[in-house]
Amino acid sequence: MNIKSICCLGAGYVGGPTMAMIAAKCPHIQVTVADFNVQRIAAWNSDSLPVYEPGLDEVVRSARGRNLHFSTDIKAAIASADLIFVSVGTPTKSYGIGAGRAADLRYIESAARLIAEVSQGHKIIVEKSTIPVKTATAIKSILAANSRADATFDVLSNPEFLAEGTAVEDLSAPDRILIGGETTPGGADAVEALVSVYANWVPRERIITTNLWSSELSKLVANAFLAQRISSINSISALCEATGADVDEVSRAIGTDSRIGPKFLKASVGFGGSCFQKDILNLVYLCESFGLPEVAAYWIKVIELNDWQKSRFVEKIVRTLYNTVTGKRIAILGFAFKKDTNDTRESASIAVCRDLLRERAQIAVYDPRVDADSIRQDLVEAGVDPELINTHLQICDSPYTACQGAHALAALTEWEEFRNLDLIRLYDGMLKPAFVFDGRAILPTAALKAHGFEVFVIGKGV
C-alpha cells in the first residue's frame, strides 16, 4: 500500500512535532493534524506554536501550507487519509474503576468511533498514543462494530519515544522506530506501508517490527526503566548527603561501566513530565489486573521514591530556614519539568511550591518559558487554596526580581541561564543568610559559597 495521505488525531506535544517531521521528510505525502481544540489548531497555524521545542519552528515552517496542515475538520481529515495516527491523550484515570492507576481510554475510544463513522475503503490505524497492552483489540472491536460495510482496517502500534526539549533531534535521528502489527499477510502489508514512510529518513536497520502486544508493552517498559534509573540515583543522592559522598562523582564512576552507561543518572529533585508517572501507574495496574502483585509492588516503588525525593527537598528547606518558612519569601527558579520546554505536567516544581505554600511561605516563581496562567492553574489543580495563591504567589519576569528580598532560592529546572547568574546581584538582593537549594546540581557551588551564600545541593554531602 502506497501512503499518499496521512491524518493525525491529536495536535498535542506528540501529534504536532511528529507529523511536522513526517511532512518535512516526506514532501510527497499530505499530512493533516486534526484536533477539536480550536485554540491549539489556531496556534499551530500561527507564528506562535503551542509547543515550545528548539528547532520546531523551522520544521513546521518548511512544510506548513505545502503538505502539512492543521485543521479542526476532523471528519474530513479522516475521510481523505490512507493512514491515521491516533495521538490523543491517555491520562491516568481519576474516577471509577482503576482510579489513580489505569489509563483513561475515553479519547482513544472516541477517536476509534469517529474513524469508524467516517471511513470508507481500506485504512491503516496507528496507535501513537501510549496505551495499555491489548488496546488494539478494543480499537479493532469498535471499528468492526461501527463501520460501514465497505470499510476495512489494519491496526498497528507505533509508540513515540521522543523526549520533550529534544523532540526535533529525537524525531530526525531516532534511536529506533518501533512498529507492531498482526502476523497476518494483511498485517504484514500494513507494517511495510508504515515502514516505508519512516524509511524516507530513518535507516531500515533502526526500524524494529514486532507483534502488536510487544510493541504496546515496550513503550511502558522503556519509560519504566528510564524512570527507575532516576529513582535509583535519587535514592543514592540521599545516602550521599548523609555520608559526604558526591552523587555526581558516583554517577560518573558507575556510568563509565559500559553495562550501566552514563545516561539518566543525574540526581534531581524528582522526575516530572506527562509520561513517567502515568506510564508506570499504567504498568502497575496491568500487573495487578493480570494477577502479578509482586511485579506491581516492584514498579510502584519507583514512584514512591520520586514522591519522597520531592517532599524531602521541601523538608530540607523548611528545616534549614530554622524550621519555619511562614511569611518568608522563597524564590523558585524554574517551573517547567525540564529545560527547553514550556510543559509543566507533573513538574517537581508543582509539588515543591504546593508544599511551601501550605507552609505559608511567600513564593516568587521565575521560569523563562512557562506563562503565569499555567503556573496558577497547576497549583490550583494540585489542591492549593486559590486564596493562598492570590496572597502568597508572585510570578516574576527575571531571577533577580524573584530573589529580591528572598530568604532562599531553590533551583528546580536545569535551564542553562541559571548556570551563569550574576551572583553579586543575587546576593545583594537577598536577606542574609542567603540560602541556596540546588535541586538540579547545576549552580556554581564553589562560586556561590565564595560570594557568601549558604548552599545545599541535592546529592552532595557536606
Ligand code: NAD
Ligand atoms: P496532549 O494532551 O498534548 O495532546 C492530545 C490532544 O488530543 C489534545 O489536544 C486533545 O484535544 C486531542 N484529542 C483528544 N481526543 C481527540 C479526538 N477524538 N480527535 C482529535 N483530537 C483529539 O498529549 P501528548 O503529550 O501529545 O500525548 C499524546 C499521547 O502520546 C499520550 O498517550 C502520551 O502518553 C503519548 N506520549 C507523549 C509524549 C510526550 O512527551 N508528551 C511522548 C511519548 C508519548
Ligand code: UDX
Ligand atoms: C520521557 C522519555 O524519555 C521519552 O522517551 C518518552 O517518549 C516520554 O517520556 P520526557 O518526559 O519528555 O521523555 O523527558 P525526559 O528527558 O525523559 O525527562 C523526564 C524527567 O526526568 C524530567 O523531569 C527530567 O528532568 C528528569 N531527569 C531526567 C532526571 O531527573 N535525571 C536524569 O538523569 C534524566
